[in-house]
Amino acid sequence: MIPRHKKAMPQNIELIHHSFEIQAPNFNSASMNFSNKDYLNYILSSVEPCKTDKMLEVAAGTCACGQAFAPLLHTVVCLDATAAMLQIGRQAAQDSHLDNMVFVKGYAEELPFLDDSFDILFSRLAFHHFTNTENIFREMVRVLKPGGKFVLIDMEAAEEALRETEDKIETLRDPSHIKNLSKNEMLELFSNHNLAIEKCEITEMPTYLNNWLELTKTPEHNRQLIFDHMAADIKGQKKTGFYPYQTDTGIYFNQKWIFILGRKPV
Secondary structure, three states: OOOOOHHHOOOOHHHHHHHHHHHHHHOOOOOOOOOOHHHHHHHHHHHOOOOOOEEEEEOOOOOHHHHHHHHHOOEEEEEEOOHHHHHHHHHHHHHOOOOOEEEEEOOOOOOOOOOOOEEEEEEEOOHHHOOOHHHHHHHHHHHEEEEEEEEEEEEEOOOHHHHHHHHHHHHHHOOOOOOOEOHHHHHHHHHHOOOEEEEEEEEEEEEEHHHHHHHOOOOHHHHHHHHHHHHHHHOOOOOOOOOOEEEOOEEEEEEEEEEEEEEOOO
16 A cells, blocks of 8 residues: 555545534435435446456445445445544445455545556545545546546536536535536546546436435524525526425425546556
8 A cells, every 4th residue: 555645635624524424424314315226226237347346436435335336346445534434334334244345544635556456446426525636536547457447426517607606505515515527527537538438427316405404414504595595596586506496395406417437548
């Protein structure tokens, strides 16, 4: 393993720790989409893992994806900056007798692995927390074997005119949020490193506003500001980029998850 240096720590590491220590106990709740089994099963079938493959999940959180892949792989390494998230993943793996999972506390900015170490590189719903996506993507490509598969899943940014507003609302909810990337920006990361795109798809995930805010325990003042933004948008006033809608049970919006599967050149 490569020694860990303080300089590799994310600039927003304290915000990340604070946010995800709060989210950890309920991160896999059925009230959220993060562990949607149908979606995970679709990703599994799309990636087509082999029993001899070794996978690295970066910013793995509670390692739901790693757990889904583990029965089909040789080894799954889950790396995350927040120990509380990893501990939940470790316990779930023990309960499910997944003995081929390894849990590493570390940073995406400087991965503690040798070049060309993994057959699959997986990152889900993490890039919007990164302050330097280009450097982190380069680091992920470094540890991926030639011919290996790079799986990136994250929320698509709103159209250009609404991106700043959308990110401000995201940050009101979770201060560790940096910015959502557009589909073109994600594809550009792959192109910059000569990764061939094998799949690029968007899936809309209905999200209940109350549950979304409860997961992060957003302070009441910020919660009210977000509700006010959403209500104004529904009334046809200032747009938020979320395109919220009212139902009998409350306010919803659809997150657009982009799934990109690329392959590193041999």
